Amino acid sequence: MHTDTERCVRAVQSKDARFDGWFFTAVLTTRIYCRPSCPAVPPKVQNMTFYPSAAACQQAGFRACKRCRPDTSPGSPEWNARADTVARAMRLIGDGVVDREGVPGLATRLGYSTRQIERQLNAELGAGPLALARAQRAQTARVLIETTALPMAEVAFAAGFASIRSFNDTVREVFALTPGELRTRASRRTGDDRGIRTPGVISLRLPFRAPLNPDNLFGHLAATAVPGVEEWRDGAYRRTLRLPHGQGIASLSPRPDHIACRLSLTDSRDLRIAISRCRWLLDLDADPVAVDDQLRTDPLLAPLVDKAPGRRVPRTVDAAEFAVRAVLGQQVSTAAARTHAARLVTAHGEPIEDPEGGLTHLFPNPAALAGLDPEALALPRSRRTTLTTLVGALADGSLRLGLDSDWDEARARLFALPGFGPWTVEVIAMRALGDPDAFLPGDLGMRRAAADLGLPATPAALTAHAAAWRPWRAYAVQYLWATDDHPINHLPA
Known part of the structure; x- marks a missing residue:
């Protein structure tokens, strides 16, 4: 643009x-x-x-405005609506891959040479992967400076800088202030020292593009929460996080103009990654105006959009976790799916301490589940096979689900596994991979809503009608699901 x-x-x-x-x-x-x-x-x-x-601005020698703080803008919605190389690269850079694995690691994940990746990013974004990662390090440093009492040396390394000198130089260059001046200005501006009073906890605001309807977003996450891993407590959705350098707990609360986020991390180097995953979970970089304008062109959908605009797609912080949970949820109620998942967590999850609530475990990763005894699962035999085959494919790397996934390739690999039909594949594409056009025409709730609104009720006819909703069919699903009076569609009390 x-x-x-x-x-x-x-x-x-x-x-x-x-x-x-x-x-x-x-x-x-x-x-x-x-x-x-x-x-x-x-x-x-x-x-x-x-x-x-x-x-690109920083590379051209411009510094960030002190009034509007452009480094805290929502991310471009393009990176979540596309699955090409540049979009996948941006999602990986946001998740800290360049800081952890360097540009060669980024290129390897995407299947290109470093020169090809640098050329594509420079052509579209005006900056290469190192400059993009540097800008994110500067933003992370600012958050740590302004919301914690960490010594500046610890801030520097937690933000991903290789030296104190590069940290100081970057902060001065980008913000036209020294790190100490940034901290002083922040304390004078807000008088808020919550991060200082609570060691290890970082409080910040996650911006989004208005409007945002929190009902189905937080309602879905709370209603499907796995005991021990997730909970709704005191007006906040809380969950445990498995991060590259340690563990974490995120607490997310909807506010009129932002999402209040509190992060408790065992290693502050994970801050940028934790923020990125929380934003992805809540679909905060979406462009709701573009989505809703497209869906309003259908006169049968328009009243739903006008009644409650700004619905987001509830996602996940871990694609492999969600795939396992999707299999556990096949053809059972929400409560039954939570029960099955909770048993896996108790038996195979990694314990975690939560001084503020009832979170007890990280959800088990594929490696931890690879050796589970199928006979111990209270599931039909066919679904045991589906689950163990999925876990095996995730554990040995033959199936990769994540921010770098090619959506069409991931669908094809999922369909090749036993027990994976259209519903399971599309719900994984929607909530784990983030495809904004994922569609579930055979879902029972979708078919009921379609019939009530006068839309075609058969999957084939509904799919044909929904061609006009593309590329935002996943959002249309949220609006249609919301016609049912189910707990997933209501902000918890």
Whole structure:
């Protein structure tokens, strides 16, 4: 979008927050870059230039605006709506792969050479993988500086910097303030020292594009919560996290203009990854206006969208975990699926301490489940086979589900496993892989909703009708499911 100068100028002049994260405005006279909705007086048109990423702005020598804080914008919705190489690379960079494995590791995951990856990212984003990762390190450093009492040396290494010098230089270059000045300004601005009073806990706000309807989003997560791994407590969805350097607990609460997030991490190096996974879980980088405008073109869907706009797709923090849970949930009630999953957690999950609530375990990873005894599962024999085959494929790497997955290839590999039909494959594509066009025309709730609204009720006819909803059919599913008075569609009390 950054190449459409006229459209970008209109967005900046109207301070349109819908475009935050889509592009960034760099001001040639001040050498500052802003989000489109910056509250400052818009610069003259001849002094504006536009970039597709904060990293590109920084690489061109611009520093972040101190008023609108463009580094805290929602992420571009493009990376969650696409499955091409650039989109998959951006999702992996957001999950910290470059910091952990370097650019060669990123390229290997995507099946390309480092030169090919660098060329594609530079062409579309104006910055290569190292610059993009550096911008994320700067943002992580800012969060740690402003919300914790960690010594600056610990902040530097937790944010992924290789040295104190590079940390200091980057913070000064990006924010035009020293790390100490950033911390002082933050304490004066908010007077909020919650992160300091609670050692090991980081409190922050997760931005999103309005509108956001929390009902089905948090309702679904709370109603399907696996005891010990997830819970709804005091107005927050809480769950355990398995992270590259340790364990964590996330607490997420809906607010009118943000999601309140509290993270308890055993290793602060996991902060950026934990934030990224929480945003992915809640689908916070979606563009609800684009989605809802498309769905409103169907006169039968329009009343549902108008009644409760901004529905998101509840996702997962771990694709392999969700695949296992999808199999456990085949042809059983929500309560039964939770019971089956809880038994797996008790028998094979890794214990975790939670001083604030009732979380007890990490969900077992495929390696921990690879040796489970099928006879110990209170499931039909055919479903035992489905589960053990899935776990084996995940454990030996023949099936890879994650942010780097090619959606069509993942579907094909899932269909090749015994017991995987369209419903299971599509619900995994929707909630684990994040395909915004995943569709479940054979789902019982979908068929009931379709019949009530006068939509075609048979899977084939409904699929044909839903062609007009593409590429947002996964969101249409949320609107149709929400017509049923089921706990998954209501924000818990």
